[in-house]
Amino acid sequence: MALLTLNDVCMGYEHMLAVEHVTAVIDAGDYVAIVGENGSGKSTLIKGIAGLMGLRSGSIKLGDGLKQGEIGYLPQQTRAQRDFPASVMEVVLSGCLKGSGSSLFFSKQDKQRAQHEMQRLGILPLKNHCYGELSGGQQQRVLLARALCATEKLLLLDEPMTGLDPAATAELYDQIRMLNRERKVAVLMVSHDVGGALRDATKVLCMHQTMAFFGTVQDFYSSHYSDELTGGDHHHV
Amino acid sequence: MFDTLIELFSYPFMQRALIVGILVSLSAALLGVSLVLKRYSLIGDGLSHVGFAAMCIALALNLAPMIVSIPLVVVAAFLLLRLNDSSHIKGDAAIALISSTALALGVIVASLRQGMNVDVSSYMFGSLLAVDTNDMYMSVALSLLVLALFVVFYHRIFAVTFDEQFAKATGTNVNLYNMLIALLTAITIVIGMRMMGTLLISSLIIFPALTAMRVLRSFKGVVLCAAALSMFCMIAGLVCSSLMSIPAGASVVMVNAIMFGLFSLISMIRKA
Ligand SMILES: Nc1ncnc2c1ncn2[C@@H]1O[C@H](COP(=O)(O)OP(=O)(O)OP(=O)(O)O)[C@@H](O)[C@H]1O
Ligand SMILES: [Mg+2]
Numbered sequence: 001m002a003l004l005t006l007n008d009v010c011m012g013y014e015h016m017l018a019v020e021h022v023t024a025v026i027d028a029g030d031y032v033a034i035v036g037e038n039g040s041g042k043s044t045l046i047k048g049i050a051g052l053m054g055l056r057s058g059s060i061k062l063g064d065g066l067k068q069g070e071i072g073y074l075p076q077q078t079r080a081q082r083d084f085p086a087s088v089m090e091v092v093l094s095g096c097l098k099g100s101g102s103s104l105f106f107s108k109q110d111k112q113r114a115q116h117e118m119q120r121l122g123i124l125p126l127k128n129h130c131y132g133e134l135s136g137g138q139q140q141r142v143l144l145a146r147a148l149c150a151t152e153k154l155l156l157l158d159e160p161m162t163g164l165d166p167a168a169t170a171e172l173y174d175q176i177r178m179l180n181r182e183r184k185v186a187v188l189m190v191s192h193d194v195g196g197a198l199r200d201a202t203k204v205l206c207m208h209q210t211m212a213f214f215g216t217v218q219d220f221y222s223s224h225y226s227d228e229l230t231g232g233d234h235h236h237v
Numbered sequence: 238m239f240d241t242l243i244e245l246f247s248y249p250f251m252q253r254a255l256i257v258g259i260l261v262s263l264s265a266a267l268l269g270v271s272l273v274l275k276r277y278s279l280i281g282d283g284l285s286h287v288g289f290a291a292m293c294i295a296l297a298l299n300l301a302p303m304i305v306s307i308p309l310v311v312v313a314a315f316l317l318l319r320l321n322d323s324s325h326i327k328g329d330a331a332i333a334l335i336s337s338t339a340l341a342l343g344v345i346v347a348s349l350r351q352g353m354n355v356d357v358s359s360y361m362f363g364s365l366l367a368v369d370t371n372d373m374y375m376s377v378a379l380s381l382l383v384l385a386l387f388v389v390f391y392h393r394i395f396a397v398t399f400d401e402q403f404a405k406a407t408g409t410n411v412n413l414y415n416m417l418i419a420l421l422t423a424i425t426i427v428i429g430m431r432m433m434g435t436l437l438i439s440s441l442i443i444f445p446a447l448t449a450m451r452v453l454r455s456f457k458g459v460v461l462c463a464a465a466l467s468m469f470c471m472i473a474g475l476v477c478s479s480l481m482s483i484p485a486g487a488s489v490v491m492v493n494a495i496m497f498g499l500f501s502l503i504s505m506i507r508k509a
Contacts, residue, residue, distance in 0.1 A: 050406040069408020075400070084274060086399055087455040094396040097407055106392065130454035143403075150407045 001063035003028045003154060003186050004049065009058035011041075011048050017056065018044040022211040026188070026203070028064050028153065031180045033197040033217075034190045035229055036207035042190045043076050045207065046156050049188070064153065069098050072151035074143050076158035076190070086131045088142050092118055095149030110149075117145040121175065136163035144172070148179070155179070157189040161196070169193075173200060194229050238480070245479045253373050254365040254432060254485070258471045260380035261429040262441055262489075266467030267387050268422050269442035270449075270460050271398045279332045280317055280419070281439030284426045286336040287313040289435040290343035291427075292360050297350050303371070306427045313339075314423040318415055363434030363486035365478075376428050383421050387460070390414070395456050437486040441467065444493035451500040452507075470496055 004026040011019040019041040026032055034042050047053045049060060050073045062068065072095070095117075096110040106114075118124040121141045126134065131142060140163055147155055157176070161169045177200040179185045188205075191197035198204065204220040206213035206229070213225045220226050245251050265281075272280055291306035298305070313335060320331035347357045359367060387394065396404040397414045405411045422442070430438045445467035449459045474489030481488075 047402075050402075052402055052405050067408075069406075071406055073403055073406035075402050083450065084399060085450050085454050085456055085459045086395070090395060090456050091399065094392065094399060094403075095407070097392055097396055097404075097409060128455075133454070146403070150403075156406075 002026060003030070003062070003064045003066055005059075005061040005063065006049075007059045007061070009045070009048060009060060010056040011044050011053060012056050013044075018209065019048065019207070020210045022058070022205075022207075024205060024211065024214045026186060028186055029180070029184045030203055031177075031187045031201045032189070032203045032205055033194075033201035034188060034205045034207060035192070035194050035197065036212070037229075040207040041209050042207050043158055046073075046158050046188065046190060050156055066153050070151055070153065072147035072149075072155045072185075074140075074147045074155070074157045074160050077162060084132045088118070088123060088126045088129050088131055088134070089114065091131050091142050092145045092149060095146035098150070113149055114145070117148040120148075121145050122171075137165060137168050140164060141168075141172075151185065152183075154186045155188070157187065159190050159192065161191065161193060169196070176200070194226070241480070242476065250366060250368065251475075251479070253368045253370065255472070255475060257368050257372050257376045257428065257432060258475055258485075258489075259468050260376040261425060261432070262445075262467040262471035263464055264376075264380045264383040264421065264425045265429065265438075265441035266445035266463040267383055267460065268418055268425060269444075269446040269467075270456075270463050271394060271418055272422065273443060273446040273450075274398050277321065278443050279329055279336075279439075280314070280422065281426060281442040283317055283332040283336040283339075284310050284314055284423055285430055285435045285438045286339040286343070288427050288430050288438075289360055290339040290346070292430075292435075293343040293346040293357065297346050302431070303375070303427065306430075307424060310423040310427050311420055314419040315416065318419045359434075360431070361435050362484050363430070363432050363437065365432060365475075365485050367431040372428055372431065375424075379421065379424050379428060383425070386417060386421065391460075394418075399456075433486040433489065434484070437490050440490045440493060441471075444490070444497060445470070448493070448497045448500045451497070451504045466496060467493075 002025045006022050006024045009022040036042050050071055051068045092114045093106055123141050180187050198217050204217055206225045288306050288310050291309040292302050295302045295305035393409055397411050401411050426438055445463035449462035453459045453462050470492040471489055474492040478485040478488035
């Protein structure tokens with residue numbers, strides 16, 4: 001069974017629809033780039049998959065042993081938590097909480113997991129620093145490490161490259177690709193950097209309130225949607 | 238001086254005040270860390286005014302204050318939480334609306350009944366004499382609940398406070414924790430209000446968290462420090478109040494303010 005089966009999903013806010021008729025099947029190990037203009041419903045769709053917002057109609061089915069609480073979610077720019085007193089370790093560890101039930105202590109595995117993810121993202125030296133005092137790019141990595149702690153199977157990344165310098169962006173792309181290829185974590189990544197995101201992606205979902213396109217990267221480039229999003233100057237197959 | 242103190246605290250009413258004070262200040266500080274960090278600082282203020290109105294109504298109807306105020310304040314707490322979540326009215330504006338309406342209602346009810354002025358002023362500024370054995374039992378139960386919540390669900394409280402959206406995505410019942418915190422805050426305010434006064438009780442929620450945040454940079458540190466600070470300020474405040482015969486509520490708030498100044502100074506020195 002597929003990891004995620006979206007069937008005619010419609011979502012909205014109060015009196016408006018933001019996402020209409022999205023039907024897509026996402027398998028374990030897929031790397032899906034979600035593209036589209038501002039306000040086209042990308043973040044809304046991600047929230048629906050993460051279980052943060054109800055659906056107006058349609059359904060989202062989780063398969064392959066994936067449970068609702070086991071999705072790693074990286075929100076689009078969280079509220080400025082500038083003065084939040086939390087160490088990096090505390091933030092990353094909070095990704096290890098799963099499902100309900102008490103959480104008196106984190107297990108040794110949880111702590112090792114957190115260390116491991118921090119190491120992978122190069123933020124282990126920042127372990128005891130205050131989250132609020134890090135740079136935007138460092139904060140982004142901390143949140144990614146937290147998302148990684150929360151899942152084995154599915155990562156939802158909403159514009160993860162915001163605020164990263166070019167070197168860090170390239171590095172993060174590499175790390176996400178590695179997670180996807182080596183650990184078979186399925187990735188759904190919202191990005192405005194169409195060229196960059198599509199280099200590694202296996203599938204593309206193009207939003208325009210409705211689902212304008214869903215398919216392989218090759219098919220996407222030969223469709224007219226890619227021209228609209230990249231200004232038509234992209235020649236890459 | 239010690240003799241006077243020992244003599245003072247040998248009075249049962251002072252012992253009760255001390256016990257209730259310490260337990261309420263501990264609960265308020267723990268809940269306060271979460272409330273302040275979620276930008277709900279003013280909730281305490283709004284709820285205390287609702288509590289004031291409830292007390293006036295109880296007095297007018299000749300009912301026990303707790304029986305009227307606990308349900309009313311709890312309902313108000315849930316209402317404020319809902320308003321905070323909806324995008325229509327800004328949270329701080331909603332709290333201001335509710336709190337001034339409640340205050341007005343309380344004053345009207347109080348003045349319709351003659352001869353209540355003395356009681357009303359004791360509600361506003363609090364009184365140690367108002368603390369009875371009932372309050373004592375309730376504060377013991379309350380603080381046990383709050384402590385249990387923080388010990389057993391500490392990591393979830395952190396997750397919900399730091400990032401509700403992520404906590405929800407990883408399967409934490411965010412609404413449940415928000416409701417629990419609102420409920421316990423409401424009860425804390427009702428129990429503490431008679432001793433600290435309507436106008437000053439909310440400072441027990443805000444001050445310790447803000448003071449601890451001046452110096453400490455981890456959540457655990459802030460929680461522990463706020464709890465310790467709050468109890469210390471309560472004891473010091475009660476002692477000062479009885480030595481200098483000033484109202485207890487004001488004295489406790491003043492000690493809290495001094496500690497805040499001290500911690501600010503420390504943080505400034507550390508940065509320099
Ligand atoms: N909290 C909200 N309340 C009401 N409407 C909202 C809310 N969030 C988004 N919308 C609306 O829903 C639509 C889709 O928004 P969404 O955030 O999903 O867009 P997006 O594709 O992620 O855009 P961007 O590229 O700017 O992040 C927009 O028209 C927006 O105005
Ligand atoms: Mg978005």
